[in-house]
Amino acid sequence: MQHLGKIITRPVLAALALAAVSAVAVHAEDAKPDPALANSLNPNDKSAEQDEKLLKKDAAVKVEDGKYFDAEGHPTFHVTDAGKKFDWYTYSGYRRYHAECHVCHGPDGMGSTYAPALKDSLKHLSYEEFIGILAGGKQEVNASEQKVMPAFGDNKNVMCYSDDLYVYLKARAAGAMGRIRPSEKEDKPEAAKKAEKECMGG
Numbered sequence: 311m312q313h314l315g316k317i318i319t320r321p322v323l324a325a326l327a328l329a330a331v332s333a334v335a336v337h338a339e340d341a342k343p344d345p346a347l348a349n350s351l352n353p354n355d356k357s358a359e360q361d362e363k364l365l366k367k368d369a370a371v372k373v374e375d376g377k378y379f380d381a382e383g384h385p386t387f388h389v390t391d392a393g394k395k396f397d398w399y400t401y402s403g404y405r406r407y408h409a410e411c412h413v414c415h416g417p418d419g420m421g422s423t424y425a426p427a428l429k430d431s432l433k434h435l436s437y438e439e440f441i442g443i444l445a446g447g448k449q450e451v452n453a454s455e456q457k458v459m460p461a462f463g464d465n466k467n468v469m470c471y472s473d474d475l476y477v478y479l480k481a482r483a484a485g486a487m488g489r490i491r492p493s494e495k496e497d498k499p500e501a502a503k504k505a506e507k508e509c510m511g512g
């Protein structure tokens with residue numbers, strides 16, 4: 311039996327994820343990328359290996375209080391200003407990643423000898439899989455070396471920012487963000503301030 315977070319258990323998270331998805335569910339006919347939301351990437355940024363297929367799949371079709379969503383209703387990144395300016399959540403995810411994850415997964419999601427490159431993992435992991443691993447951890451079975459992804463389900467500094475981490479790593483996976491420290495960002499949305507207060511305080 312895997313350790314379940316004391317604060318946010320997996321079933322609760324799954325329910326939350328589902329609620330979030332249905333709340334922003336996009337009807338198929340509405341799922342065409344909104345030209346106003348089109349990501350404009352800097353074609354000269356060679357530090358990011360841009361994956362056209364992922365950039366298309368992850369394209370924001372909807373924005374709610376500064377939070378962007380893809381056609382499947384999952385959180386996604388949004389880049390403007392010739393690839394230089396990021397939405398708040400992607401920027402926040404960059405900071406959280408380097409505070410909580412980079413010690414094992416390497417700078418900028420590049421991986422280490424101990425843990426996989428998340429910029430590659432997020433090319434195929436779904437939103438639900440990502441949140442599940444983050445909350446419940448992961449351990450290689452039959453591995454000669456014991457490599458363990460800790461369960462962060464009871465760590466608010468991680469779980470209150472799980473969407474931020476997700477969209478940052480999606481941006482890295484699609485090549486929307488290179489190996490840079492993002493300097494330009496959208497203002498922190500009121501919704502983010504409120505959610506943070508509720509999550510960290512509760």
Ligand code: HEC
Nearest residue numbers: 410411414424425426431443448449450457458459468475
């Ligand atoms: C103590 C070291 C450590 C820390 C800190 C850590 N991880 Fe991991 N993580 C691992 C290891 C090791 C694995 C591989 C486990 C396996 O494959 O069995 C892993 C696997 C993962 C996976 C699955 C990757 C895949 O390809 O299946 C995700 C997603 C992940 N980590 C996200 C994170 C995030 C986000 C953070 C920061 C909040 C984080 N990890 C912090 C060690 C760590």
